[in-house]
Amino acid sequence: MPEGHTLHRLARLHRRRYRGHPIAVSSPQGRFATSAEVLDGRVLERTEAHGKHLFHHYGPDLVLHVHLGLYGTFSDVPRPVEPPRGLVRLRLVGPSHFADLRGPTACELISDVEAAAIHARLGADPLRRDADPERAWARISRSRAPLATLLMDQSVIAGVGNVYRAEALFRHGLDPLLPGRALRREQWDALWADLVALLREGVRRGKIETLRPEHDPRLLAPPDRGAVCARRVYAYRRTGQPCLVCGTPIAHSEHLARNLFWCPTCQPAAAA
DNA sequence: TGAGTATGTTCAG
DNA sequence: TGAACCTACTCAT
Numbered sequence: 465m466p467e468g469h470t471l472h473r474l475a476r477l478h479r480r481r482y483r484g485h486p487i488a489v490s491s492p493q494g495r496f497a498t499s500a501e502v503l504d505g506r507v508l509e510r511t512e513a514h515g516k517h518l519f520h521h522y523g524p525d526l527v528l529h530v531h532l533g534l535y536g537t538f539s540d541v542p543r544p545v546e547p548p549r550g551l552v553r554l555r556l557v558g559p560s561h562f563a564d565l566r567g568p569t570a571c572e573l574i575s576d577v578e579a580a581a582i583h584a585r586l587g588a589d590p591l592r593r594d595a596d597p598e599r600a601w602a603r604i605s606r607s608r609a610p611l612a613t614l615l616m617d618q619s620v621i622a623g624v625g626n627v628y629r630a631e632a633l634f635r636h637g638l639d640p641l642l643p644g645r646a647l648r649r650e651q652w653d654a655l656w657a658d659l660v661a662l663l664r665e666g667v668r669r670g671k672i673e674t675l676r677p678e679h680d681p682r683l684l685a686p687p688d689r690g691a692v693c694a695r696r697v698y699a700y701r702r703t704g705q706p707c708l709v710c711g712t713p714i715a716h717s718e719h720l721a722r723n724l725f726w727c728p729t730c731q732p733a734a735a736a
Numbered sequence: 737t738g739a740g741t742a743t744g745t746t747c748a749g
Numbered sequence: 750t751g752a753a754c755c756t757a758c759t760c761a762t
Contacts, residue, residue, distance in 0.1 A: 467743055516744070534744045535756040551755075567756045569745055618745090625743050672743080701742090721750085723742085 466532040468623020469666030471513040472591045474538055476667070478520065479511045481540070481561045487522075488557035492548035499573035500554065503528065515586045515622025519579055527579045530554075533569025586622040590659040591667065597656045604652065607644035612719050614644045623663060630700040630725045631674035632659055639733045640719070640726050646734060674698060675708070682709045699725040 489503040503522055510521040520528040530536075545562050548555060554565040565571060574582075588600040603620045604611075614620050615629045624632070633640050636655050638647075647655075666672050673696040677683055684706075698708055702725060703716035712729040 470743085531745075532743095533746095533754070534742065535754070536744090537756060567754075569754070616744095627743055722744090 466516060466534075466536060467625035467628055467663075467666070467672065468513070468515055468589060468591055469663050469670075469672065470532070471516050471518045471623070472663075473667050473670055474518055475511045475513040477540060478508070478518075478556075478563070481563070482508045482520075482556060482558040483511065484508070485559050488555075490555045490557075492552040492555055496554050496571050499528075502526070502573060513589075514583055514592060515589050515618050516625070517582060517586070517622075525575045527574050527576060529570060529572050529574045529579065529582065530565065530568055531570035533567070535566075536568035537566050539564045539566075585619055587618060587620040589622040590656070590663045591623060600656070601649075601652050604644035604647060605649075609644055610641045610719075611638055611644060611647065612640035612724055616720075616722065621659070624659065626722055627672045627697065627700045628659065628662060628666075628674075631672070631697055632662065633731060634698040634727060635674065637730055637732075639731050640724055642734055672697065680709075684708060684711060699727060701725060 484507065486505050486507050487503070488505065489500045491497040491500040503526065506522045506526065508520055508522055512519050512521075516531060518530040518532075520530075522528065530538075532538075540561060540563055542561050543557070545557055548564060550566060552564045552566055553568060553571050556563045556565075587603070588595040588597050600620050604614050607614060609617075611633060612629065615624050615632065616626070629640075632655060635658060636651065638651065638655070662672075662674055675696045675698055699714050701723075702714040704713050706712065707714055707727040707730060710727065710729045712727055715726055715728050717724050
């Protein structure tokens with residue numbers, strides 16, 4: 465489930481598993497073979513994530529850049545090493561574990577300058593200490609684009625995907641089609657703080673759970689409680705099911721070719 | 737077991 | 750705007 469929390473979790477995991485050791489790097493599938501040869505046997509010095517991008521630093525000007533896209537996955541398996549199954553783009557073998565990368569959108573060897581260029585085009589990442597929410601606010605507060613667009617724009621906020629978008633907007637009672645410039649400063653401050661908390665929780669748990677029944681007194685009484693516990697989200701992919709707070713059926717539409725979910729009652733359109 | 741669907745991004749037309 | 754990438758999960762059979 466590769467939204468930002470997944471990549472930060474991977475960066476943390478790979479740091480623990482592989483940093484400071486020479487890593488056997490290969491490309492069983494072959495599509496990364498030439499670059500794998502360059503990296504093979506080098507010591508992994510540093511890992512980091514920015515939004516949905518993962519970076520492994522193998523010394524000066526040798527950066528492995530991975531973007532999982534929609535399908536990409538990284539396995540985490542204790543040694544001994546097993547024969548690769550399926551299309552493995554990249555395999556990392558460390559002292560105790562190995563990791564197979566399948567189905568990424570990007571897996572490439574880049575320079576420090578190229579890595580810097582990727583960082584430069586990405587917006588504020590709620591999971592990074594160097595995040596600059598003021599820059600995101602400057603973009604949002606000047607924009608006519610709807611919040612649904614701005615929250616998924618990786619050059620504004622890096623790491624938020626479709627699930628966190630739906631959930632954050634619900635939790636703050638915000639209409640997805642509200643123009644950015646109609647958002648009030650205090651609403652933005654609360655939204656950003658919540659994104660930081662939600663994504664951190666996602667890193668900790670390894671999954672997206674924005675709904676903590678014990679922490680939300682607004683939730684309807686049973687029998688809806690059953691549904692509450694089943695899914696752990698308020699709006700995402702709950703089309704037609706009753707809103708867990710007010711009972712209104714969750715609405716769905718396509719917005720820029722992505723699914724958008726919201727509660728028309730809890731997230732009312734602003735009065736004209 | 738097979739069909740359907742998806743959390744994302746880039747590129748061709 | 751639509752196709753491509755080509756994995757993993759859920760649900761129906």
